[in-house]
Amino acid sequence: MLGKLVDLLYPPSPYCSICGEHYTKWDQPPVCRYCWEEVIKIREPVCRICGKPLGLTHKGTICTQCQRHTYHFKKNCALGAYDGALREILHLLKYKNKKQLAVPLGELLAERVTEQPWSTAVQAIIPVPLHWQRYGQRGYNQAALLAQEIGRLLHITVCEDVLYRYKRTRPQSKVIHDQRFQNVRNAFRVKNKQKVFQKTLLLVDDIYTTGMTLNECAGVLKAAGSDSIYSATVAIGC
Numbered sequence: 001m002l003g004k005l006v007d008l009l010y011p012p013s014p015y016c017s018i019c020g021e022h023y024t025k026w027d028q029p030p031v032c033r034y035c036w037e038e039v040i041k042i043r044e045p046v047c048r049i050c051g052k053p054l055g056l057t058h059k060g061t062i063c064t065q066c067q068r069h070t071y072h073f074k075k076n077c078a079l080g081a082y083d084g085a086l087r088e089i090l091h092l093l094k095y096k097n098k099k100q101l102a103v104p105l106g107e108l109l110a111e112r113v114t115e116q117p118w119s120t121a122v123q124a125i126i127p128v129p130l131h132w133q134r135y136g137q138r139g140y141n142q143a144a145l146l147a148q149e150i151g152r153l154l155h156i157t158v159c160e161d162v163l164y165r166y167k168r169t170r171p172q173s174k175v176i177h178d179q180r181f182q183n184v185r186n187a188f189r190v191k192n193k194q195k196v197f198q199k200t201l202l203l204v205d206d207i208y209t210t211g212m213t214l215n216e217c218a219g220v221l222k223a224a225g226s227d228s229i230y231s232a233t234v235a236i237g238c
């Protein structure tokens with residue numbers, strides 16, 4: 001009822017939010033199918049730890065960044081490169097209130113997760129949380145929306161009352177590489193530990209950059225007694 005009233009007052013735009021073209025009947029607003037087709041999905045060879053694409057000239061199966069670090073999570077998988085159409089779709093999801101995009105993105109990411117040999121071991125899904133102030137501004141956590149969609153499709157419980165962000169961190173994309181570890185350090189805490197105790201978990205977030213956020217989350221979950229931790233992100237960038 002309220003939705004219909006809102007539609008009347010603010011009719012949805014008849015144009016794709018990315019390319020500005022008129023929709024056809026096959027499109028699902030706010031993004032047309034041509035723009036969806038522009039999403040660059042990651043193909044093998046990828047780093048077997050973080051899931052970043054490896055250049056064809058790269059030697060070995062681990063990227064240079066993962067060779068230098070050890071993580072609390074075992075592996076990450078990502079749907080696409082943080083670039084072009086996917087970057088714009090994520091921008092709409094995060095900053096333009098286009099929450100409905102979490103459904104098709106969640107579907108694609110769930111598909112990517114099921115391709116992973118470890119996917120059948122996952123017992124609970126944990127979204128990377130926002131700080132409550134940012135949650136208040138945005139009204140939703142995009143990672144939680146994605147996690148809910150994946151949980152629904154893969155029939156896995158999503159726990160939103162386990163991981164909390166206590167420190168208001170700056171977006172990792174706005175912090176220079178060397179400071180990203182410090183930025184998220186001690187930012188997260190775990191409540192309701194019994195829900196993750198000795199469990200294999202899947203962390204869900206929108207973007208993987210250096211992996212420091214996911215690493216920090218996985219670290220506190222491990223300290224709370226979790227077993228193996230994997231992660232899935234819609235996009236992966238540098």
Ligand SMILES: [Zn+2]
Pocket residue numbers: 016017018019020021031032033034035
């Ligand atoms: Zn379009």
Ligand SMILES: [Zn+2]
Pocket residue numbers: 047048049050051052062063064065066067
């Ligand atoms: Zn890597």
